[in-house]
Amino acid sequence: TIHDAQARRQSFGQVSGAFIRLVNDDNQTEVARYDLTEDASTETAMLFGELYRHNGEWKFRAVGQGYAGGLASVCAQYGINAS
Numbered sequence: 460t461i462h463d464a465q466a467r468r469q470s471f472g473q474v475s476g477a478f479i480r481l482v483n484d485d486n487q488t489e490v491a492r493y494d495l496t497e498d499a500s501t502e503t504a505m506l507f508g509e510l511y512r513h514n515g516e517w518k519f520r521a522v523g524q525g526y527a528g529g530l531a532s533v534c535a536q537y538g539i540n541a542s
Contacts (some may be wrong), residue, residue, distance in 0.1 A: 460530045464503035471525075472500030479507055481519060491521045503529045 461469050471477060477495035482488070493507055502525030509520045526532040534541035 460504040460533075464529055470501050470503055470527075471495040471505065472502070479505075481508065490519060493523055501525070501527050503527060504533050506533060 461467075461471065464470065472495070474495060478492060479495065480492040481490040483490055491508055493505070495505070504526040506522050506524045506526070508522050511518055511520070526536075528535075531541040
């Protein structure tokens with residue numbers, strides 16, 4: 460999330476060249492990449508992916524869900540009170 464994004468009127472889209480990526484450490488291949496400048500132009504919080512364990516193996520699922528309401532909106536989706 461961006462701290463005080465609404466008060467500052469900021470979003471990930473204002474950061475030139477910003478991205479996040481997940482890299483497989485074994486072979487250095489890029490598993491997922493999100494361009495924040497293009498893909499998150501109005502978002503102040505992002506859920507990039509979910510890392511979980513299934514049948515003894517680690518898995519990653521790309522999500523790419525942006526939220527314009529900051530951390531509170533992410534928490535609300537999962538039934539968590541962020542206050």
